Structure formats: structure tokens, C-alpha cells
Amino acid sequence: MHINPPKVFEFTVSNQTYAVTMSIILQWIIMAVIIVLVLLLTRNLGKIPSKRQTVIEMIVNMFNNLVVENLGESFKKRFVPFIGTLGIFIAFMNLTGVIGFAPSTRDINVTATLAIISAIVINGTSIARNGLGRYLHSYLQPFALMLPMNIIEKFTVPLSLCLRLFINMLVGVVFMELIYMALGYFAFIIPILPSFFFDVFVALIQTYVFVMLTIVFTKTSVEE
Amino acid sequence: MDPIGLIALGAGIAALGVLGGGIGIGIIGGKAVEAIARQPEAKSDIMSTMIISIAFSEVTSLYALIVSILLIFVV
Numbered sequence: 001m002h003i004n005p006p007k008v009f010e011f012t013v014s015n016q017t018y019a020v021t022m023s024i025i026l027q028w029i030i031m032a033v034i035i036v037l038v039l040l041l042t043r044n045l046g047k048i049p050s051k052r053q054t055v056i057e058m059i060v061n062m063f064n065n066l067v068v069e070n071l072g073e074s075f076k077k078r079f080v081p082f083i084g085t086l087g088i089f090i091a092f093m094n095l096t097g098v099i100g101f102a103p104s105t106r107d108i109n110v111t112a113t114l115a116i117i118s119a120i121v122i123n124g125t126s127i128a129r130n131g132l133g134r135y136l137h138s139y140l141q142p143f144a145l146m147l148p149m150n151i152i153e154k155f156t157v158p159l160s161l162c163l164r165l166f167i168n169m170l171v172g173v174v175f176m177e178l179i180y181m182a183l184g185y186f187a188f189i190i191p192i193l194p195s196f197f198f199d200v201f202v203a204l205i206q207t208y209v210f211v212m213l214t215i216v217f218t219k220t221s222v223e224e
Numbered sequence: 225m226d227p228i229g230l231i232a233l234g235a236g237i238a239a240l241g242v243l244g245g246g247i248g249i250g251i252i253g254g255k256a257v258e259a260i261a262r263q264p265e266a267k268s269d270i271m272s273t274m275i276i277s278i279a280f281s282e283v284t285s286l287y288a289l290i291v292s293i294l295l296i297f298v299v
Contacts, residue, residue: 160283163283164286167283167287167289170290171289174297205275205279206279208275209275212272212275216276
């Protein structure tokens with residue numbers, strides 16, 4: 001039983017050793033796959049959509065609606081690319097469990113990075129929309145004594161985002177390994193159902209939750 | 225004394241924390257059904273709010289589960 005992702009190779013830069021784990025290799029592969037898919041799928045788009053184009057338009061429309069319904073029309077141009085990239089990347093990372101690799105999101109370093117990116121976007125949008133003065137003033141809302149609570153809240157938001165995704169994926173990985181361990185040589189057909197639940201259902205729900213919470217937190221921080 | 229028995233006991237007690245999350249998700253689901261029955265046209269809004277609430281509620285029980293898993297496999 002290994003909870004940490006396996007190390008593939010490591011390199012040393014000025015006496016500091018950096019380990020490249022399986023989760024990073026998987027992310028590189030996923031990035032390459034996404035880039036190739038985007039290049040292949042967006043070739044010769046036309047006025048009359050083909051089957052391929054209909055599917056792409058459905059995905060783009062889904063993210064468009066998600067942003068417009070929750071944040072409003074003015075966020076569409078800046079926010080849809082970020083939310084779409086985040087959603088597709090996390091979905092691909094979560095779904096690698098289907099083809100037999102443990103999802104890289106079960107590594108807390110990956111989810112922590114994603115959560116920090118989200119936190120920067122959440123606070124950056126608030127500063128860009130309201131100006132630095134009003135952003136700093138929001139720390140004193142509803143009254144000045146709440147300052148420590150507001151500062152703590154800025155750290156708990158990315159922490160909970162990171163832990164939620166990490167724990168959900170880790171629990172899936174641990175459960176599946178336990179099921180395979182318990183079944184031993186009889187591990188056929190029976191693991192399909194839990195595998196479908198953990199690797200597909202939970203993975204997609206958690207992707208949705210991560211993207212949705214980023215949107216909701218952005219909304220509250222902009223409105224404050 | 226062999227500590228594995230005590231570790232297993234501690235893991236079992238820690239996993240009791242998932243009770244709270246289960247009750248919470250049950251209440252959320254029940255209320256969502258009530259809300260959809262009252263206003264079927266608001267179904268999509270209610271569903272997305274429900275999934276977000278479930279995510280908040282679920283993670284507390286998962287914290288308990290992770291304590292239990294850490295006790296078994298890491299300690």
C-alpha cells in the first residue's frame with residue numbers, strides 16, 4: 001500500500017534535489033493530449049456544425065452558461081477561458097483512474113497548486129473590479145474587529161478547496177486498492193461498479209464542485 | 225503489547241465521524257426533493273446548490289475517514 005505517488009526520476013540543481021513523481025509525468029501527458037485534441041478538433045470549423053463541432057460547442061456553451069448564470073455577462077470574456085481550462089484539466093486528471101493510473105489529483109501538491117491558482121484569481125478579480133482601496137476596506141467589514149477573521153478566511157478558502165479535491169480522490173484510490181486486495185484473484189466484474197462510482201462519478205462531481213466553488217468564491221469576494 | 229490492535233480500534237472510532245456527514249447529506253437531499261416538488265421549474269438551480277452543499281457536508285466526513293486511513297496505513 002503506497003499512498004504517496006511513486007518517484008520516477010530526480011535531478012539536482014545547485015545542491016537541491018527535485019523529485020519528479022508519477023503525478024507530474026501524468027500531468028505532462030495530459031497537457032500534451034489536451035493540446036493535440038484542441039488542435040485536431042478545432043480545425044476547419046464551419047457555419048453548419050458537423051457532429052464533432054456540435055460536441056465542442058456543447059462543452060463551450062456549458063462553461064459559458066456556468067459563468068454567465070453565476071457571475072454575469074461582464075465576466076464572460078475574461079473568466080470563461082480560465083474556468084474552462086481549469087475544468088477540463090481537472091476532469092482529465094481525475095479521469096485517469098479509468099485507464100489504470102492513480103489520478104494525479106490524489107497528490108496533495110497538485111491540488112494545493114490548483115487551489116493557490118484559484119485563490120490568486122479570486123483575490124485578483126476582486127482587486128481588479130473594486131480597486132485596491134475598496135479591496136483592503138473589505139477586510140474591515142462588517143466592522144474593524146473582524147480583521148483577523150477576514151484574514152483567516154482568505155487562507156481557509158484555498159485550504160478547503162485543496163483538501164476537498166485531494167481527500168475525495170485519495171479515498172477513491174485507497175478504496176479501489178482495498179477492494180482489489182480483498183478480492184485477490186477473483187477481481188473481475190465485481191470491481192466495475194465501485195470503480196465506476198469512484199473513478200467516473202466522484203471524479204466528475206469533484207471537478208464540477210471545484211470549478212463551481214471557484215466561481216462562487218469569486219462572486220462573494222467581488223460583491224463584498 | 226502489539227500496537228496494531230489499538231491502532232485498529234482508534235481507526236474504527238475515528239471513522240465514526242462519517243456519521244455527521246451522512247446525516248447532513250440526507251437532510252440536504254430531503255430538502256432538495258421538497259423544494260423541487262414545490263417548484264419543479266427551479267430544478268437546475270436547486271440541483272447545483274444541492275451539489276455544492278453536499279460537497280461542503282461531505283468533506284467533513286471525509287476528514288474523519290482520512291484520519292482513519294492515516295492511522296491504518298501511515299502510523
